[in-house]
Amino acid sequence: MxxxxxxxxxxxxxxxxxxxxxxxxxxxxxxxxxxxxxxxxxxxxxxxxxxxxxxxxxxxxxxxxxxxxxxxxxxxxxxxxxxxxxxxxxxxxxxxxxxxxxxxxxxxxxxxxxxxxxxxxxxxxxxxxxxxxxxxxxxxxxxxxxxxxxxxxxxxEQPVVTDPVCKMRLNRENGIPVEHKNETVYFCSEGCKRLFEQNPGTHTTSWxxxxxxxxxxxxxxxxxxxxxxxxxxxxxxxxxxxxxxxxxxxxxxxxxxxxxxxxxxxxxxxxxxxxxxxxxxxxxxxxxxxxxxxxxxxxxxxxxxxxxxxxxxxxxxxxxxxxxxxxxxxxxxxxxxxxxxxxxxxxxxxxxxxxxxxxxxxxxxxxxxxxxTILGFEPVTILNVLFLLVGVVFIALLMRGRKGAPGDRAVEDPVTGTKVTVKNADYCTVHDESIYYFESDDSRAQFQESPEAYL
Known part of the structure; x- marks a missing residue:
């Protein structure tokens, strides 16, 4: 049995x-x-x-x-x-x-x-x-x-979005929504929203x-x-x-x-x-x-x-x-x-x-x-090998990751001098049409009180 x-x-x-x-x-x-x-x-x-x-x-x-x-x-x-x-x-x-x-x-x-x-x-x-x-x-x-x-x-499935201007990741509920070409775009601040509205083409990428x-x-x-x-x-x-x-x-x-x-x-x-x-x-x-x-x-x-x-x-x-x-x-x-x-x-x-x-x-x-059969192999075998090879390419892409993406750029907190990555920065602000990133909310607050002291 x-x-x-x-x-x-x-x-x-x-x-x-x-x-x-x-x-x-x-x-x-x-x-x-x-x-x-x-x-x-x-x-x-x-x-x-x-x-x-x-x-x-x-x-x-x-x-x-x-x-x-x-x-x-x-x-x-x-x-x-x-x-x-x-x-x-x-x-x-x-x-x-x-x-x-x-x-x-x-x-x-x-x-x-x-x-x-x-x-x-x-x-x-x-x-x-x-x-x-x-x-x-x-x-x-x-x-x-x-x-x-x-x-x-x-x-x-998309609780986290990316600000198209500063490339900072943020929760959609905390973002400022703007409708653009039948799609909702989210911004971390009014400054980023303003920069986007001035010239949307520079912040979007075509297919x-x-x-x-x-x-x-x-x-x-x-x-x-x-x-x-x-x-x-x-x-x-x-x-x-x-x-x-x-x-x-x-x-x-x-x-x-x-x-x-x-x-x-x-x-x-x-x-x-x-x-x-x-x-x-x-x-x-x-x-x-x-x-x-x-x-x-x-x-x-x-x-x-x-x-x-x-x-x-x-x-x-x-x-x-x-x-x-x-x-x-x-x-x-x-x-x-x-x-x-x-x-x-x-x-x-x-x-x-x-x-x-x-x-x-x-x-x-x-x-x-x-x-x-083709050259002695069943078509399904040939197709499986072919797409497994393509899958290996996709795995290689995942392992190497993004290359030179704006979000991967390392910047310096102007107040503390600490290096931060754009996509991991939780705080940013716009001053004189430029974007600055910070490691903490306190650091950003100090900058906003007296920007000239840190530029």
């Missing part, structure tokens, strides 16, 4: 590692994209492209999603960033669905393991999925509550300047680290549970499930609902659900159910938990229900679309194959 349990646990751990290996490159790419968005893209840019609940914003969101990764875990970080920076909930949801189901990489994996019919069906169903979901979001989620959720995220600078990429690496730190527990739990459940549940259980639902339309509807439920029960997200989908298809699962299952990596328990963490319990739960209804409905619709043109394949007794 104990030997059987240990064998099952060992197999589960092996499968968990395999799931992680299959999704590793996509996870790394997703978190790196999230870090780059936070470092290089301003809130103004997000509002311009995804700030309204209209067709234009949805199309942009779908385009951004297509250019992203096929990892439901990696893209949740990017989704959170876009929403936090000003994207409306409608295009935000469209981005989340597109980034997981509207990408070329996923299409090739599905083609290799399930066949071209499934690859085409998954791509055809993606815009249907998005349309159903955004209609339900519009009808069921109050926009005012999403605005409040964004404000909560900003307060919780083009950031993306070509060392400090910009250091910031991107730092934001990537922060996102990983926030989500690593959910990811680890998800992969471990996926491996153990996949090892412990025998194929006979799946077969018994597939026999329900009767025949005809009822059976198609039953399987369309069952697909997402199996995904929730097995915890398998990202591209790790494609191999399991091949197993389900070979075990007799219906076409509609497999299609719905492929979409259902968006509602595995660890992601539902993150949705509730981002948008709050009420909105996060509603988004999870909306995604479930949308993917089940999409599986049902796609089945009848493909049945009408005779493209539903015969049930395969075995998976279609292991996929193509």
């Amino acid at each position: 104990i030997g059987t349990i240990l064998e099952t646990v060992g197999e589960g751990l092996y499968l968990a590692g395999d799931f992680l290996w299959q999704a590793l490159w996509a996870l790394l790419l997703g978190f790196m994209i999230s870090g780059a968005i936070q470092a290089f893209v301003s809130k103004e840019g997000m509002v311009n492209y995804m700030g309204e609940p209209d067709l234009k914003s949805v199309l942009y969101a779908m385009g951004f999603g297509t250019a992203s990764t096929s990892c439901s875990f990696g893209d949740i970080a990017a989704t959170k960033t876009l929403f936090k920076k000003g994207a409306h909930i409608i295009p935000t949801v469209a981005f989340k669905i597109a980034s997981t189901n509207f990408v070329i990489g996923l299409t090739f994996v599905i083609w290799a393991l399930l066949g071209w019919e499934f690859a085409v069906a998954q791509a055809v169903g993606a815009p249907i999925f998005i349309l159903i979901a955004i209609v339900l979001v519009h009808l069921w989620i109050p926009y005012e509550e999403t605005r409040q959720a964004r404000e909560r995220l900003l307060k919780e 083009k300047e950031k993306i070509t600078s060392w400090n910009g990429w250091v910031e991107a690496a730092n934001q990537t680290k922060k996102d990983l730190k926030m989500l690593w527990k959910e990811l680890a739990i998800g992969f471990l549970l996926a491996g153990v459940i996949a090892a412990a549940v025998p194929q006979t259980v799946w077969t018994l499930l597939f026999e329900g639902g009767g025949a005809g339309v009822t059976q198609v509807a039953y399987n369309s609902v069952l697909g997402p439920l199996i995904s929730v029960a097995t915890f398998v997200g990202s591209m790790g659900n494609v191999p399991l989908a091949a197993v389900l298809w070979g075990s007799g699962f219906a076409f509609a159910g497999v299609i719905a299952f492929l979409y259902a990596d968006l509602i595995v328990p660890q992601l539902i938990r993150i949705y509730r963490k981002i948008w709050g319990k009420k909105i996060g739960t509603r988004i999870s229900i909306i995604l479930f209804v949308s993917m089940a409905t999409t599986g049902f619709i796609v089945y009848y679309l493909f049945a009408a043109v005779g493209l539903i394949p015969d049930i395969a007794l075995e998976p279609t194959g292991e996929g193509v």
